[in-house]
Amino acid sequence: MKHPNVLQITLVVALGGLLFGYDTAVISGATESLQIFFNLNPAELGFAAASALIGCVIGAIAAGYTSTKYGRRGALLIAALLFFISALGSAVPDQYWTFIFYRIIGGIGVGIASMVSPMYIAEIAPPQKRGALVSCNQFAIIFGMLVVYFVNYGIALMGSEAWLNEMGWRYMFGSEMIPAGLFFFLLFSVPETPRWLAMRGRDEQAKELLSKISKGKDFDSQWKEIKDSLVEVSTASITSRKILPILVIGIMLSVLQQVTGINVFLYYAPVILKSFSSSSTDIALLQTILVGAVNLTFTVIAIITVDKYGRKPLMMLGAGLMAISMIAIGTAAYLNAIGGYLLVFVLTYIAAFALSLGPVTWVLLSEIFPNNVRSKALSIAVFAQWVANYAVSQTFPMMNDQNSWLFKEFNGGFPFWFYGVMGLVTIYFVHRFVPETKGKSLEELEELWEKPGELETVTHN
Structure with missing residues (x-):
């Protein structure tokens, strides 16, 4: 992105929040069909709904390492790929535990996105606009849930209840491949954050990017804030x-x-x-x-x-x-x-x-x-x-x-x-x-x- 626009970058990265909401809520339209198709008892149905959360815990833990080693954008690319794999895998299985495996994969993507998307936006945003721009991620999460409710409703109208229980639920999970693929490719249009570039010693790239984003406003103070935060050593214990x-x-x-x-x-x-x-x-x-x-x-x-x-x-x-x-x-x-x-x-x-x-x-x-x-x-x-x-x-x-x-x-x-x-x-x-x-x-x-x-x-x- 030669001349990055902060709002455009925010909208792309907030797709991670949208997929967060989409992935966690897509199962809402399929719980009854899953129970019938896989012949689940209450505990198994609960695990089908909650299994993605195991991945969320893993993803949240992994987000710190991946976003530091591979960059904020790199971590989000990994999350987008995991969303796509999960959507495809959750749509095709005939075995309960295969379905669970792919839901956990999607959960890892959610865990990464839930930590990295707002962090990316905070690091790329000018201080005076940071609060409003970071709020876009929370809005995107809820919007993703609303989108999948419409998708699930539309799929339910495509056939009978018997069709929904046999095949329709597969379309619900598979539909996530569309926003996941879009997210993956759009991420190549956004830069890394100035903070991560500075952390990796790429100061010239970081300063050039920051100057374009801030458009000359308070550039020196912003750059000093980034450099000071990177050299600060914390001695406090949690x-x-x-x-x-x-x-x-x-x-x-x-x-x-x-x-x-x-x-x-x-x-x-x-x-x-x-x-x-x-x-x-x-x-x-x-x-x-x-x-x-x-x-x-x-x-x-x-x-x-x-x-x-x-x-x-x-x-x-x-x-x-x-x-x-x-x-x-x-x-x-x-x-x-x-x-x-x-x-x-x-x-x-x-x-x-x-x-x-x-x-x-x-x-x-x-x-x-x-x-x-x-x-x-x-x-x-x-x-x-x-x-x-x-x-x-x-x-x-x-x-x-x-x-x-x-x-x-x-x-x-x-x-x-x-x-x-x-x-x-x-x-x-x-x-x-x-x-x-x-x-x-x-x-x-x-x-x-x-x-x-x-x-x-x-x-x-």
């Missing part, structure tokens, strides 16, 4: 008395984002919505598209409002609405009062998550860690997030199985009640332990952790 409490807060934010139940709706939405009424599969998939549209709309609202109203108010408001919605759904199930009206509670829950725990958790994670341990601490928090994601995805079908003790005792309401209670826990945790970070520089936040009296005041206001 297990020190100063850092460990912050790390625990980051881990808890990551875990609470997942155990409030979001991926139950992202992975099992058609099955859940179909159970709310006498809807057919295609109507349930159409309702799933509505879920994706609400998710996307309120993510945009969160991006617009998070700097205006602050992190804590959005987190607490969203968690409260999520708790109310989940408890209402669980109570309706317990009382056997299931009906189409529950779609209102599902959409309220999705809107609340998209306004709060979805994007704002990532904002907080990027802000709360001190500069010298941010990469290490963030990687641990993200690892915890993927583990919690896996646990929720694996256990929901088992808790919701009609032959389980929990289902017989609570008539299907237990898992929703549990997620609702976790929403209440989130409100307390954010109010008690998480400081308001709005309007503060990273350095001001770092000083805040060193002054317990000020931190106590901030977390309770």
Whole structure:
């Protein structure tokens, strides 16, 4: 790219986020077909949905090494290739474990993209535009989910339900080859980041690229910032008395984002919505598209409002609405009062998550860690997030199985009640332990952790 345009580069790299969302949500339209085709019990169905998350954990761990050795673009090229291989392999198997293997391959791609795409954008973006441009990746994730909901719905309309269970689900997974291939080839049109080039000692290339991107604005200060960050030696330990409490807060934010139940709706939405009424599969998939549209709309609202109203108010408001919605759904199930009206509670829950725990958790994670341990601490928090994601995805079908003790005792309401209670826990945790970070520089936040009296005041206001 001779004269790189930052927005164009961002849109290309954000395709990694789109594939993140596409790959994790594509199974939502195929869970029932997979259960019938492979004759799966609840535990096997849970593993089919959650197996990609094993790859996500592996990919997240590998992302640091691959992006350092092969470059940010090189790591994304590897992710794109893994997405393509997974899409092809998941579409053709006749054996359950072959399907699982290719889903794990795709998960590795997701794990790499989830770490490297926002990092690339942050490193290529001018400081004054960094926040808005990095937010494009979060938007792309949700947009990828919405796209695949439309794709799954269109495929479901191509034939009968029997055809869908035999062949249609294969088209759903295979459809990912199109955006994966596009991502792979478009990556050749973007440069490496100035930070990575400087890290490899290619200063002249890095300075030339940075000057084109910044167009002469604050070039000297930007270059000095990059060079200073590369020579800075961190002596802080993530297990020190100063850092460990912050790390625990980051881990808890990551875990609470997942155990409030979001991926139950992202992975099992058609099955859940179909159970709310006498809807057919295609109507349930159409309702799933509505879920994706609400998710996307309120993510945009969160991006617009998070700097205006602050992190804590959005987190607490969203968690409260999520708790109310989940408890209402669980109570309706317990009382056997299931009906189409529950779609209102599902959409309220999705809107609340998209306004709060979805994007704002990532904002907080990027802000709360001190500069010298941010990469290490963030990687641990993200690892915890993927583990919690896996646990929720694996256990929901088992808790919701009609032959389980929990289902017989609570008539299907237990898992929703549990997620609702976790929403209440989130409100307390954010109010008690998480400081308001709005309007503060990273350095001001770092000083805040060193002054317990000020931190106590901030977390309770």
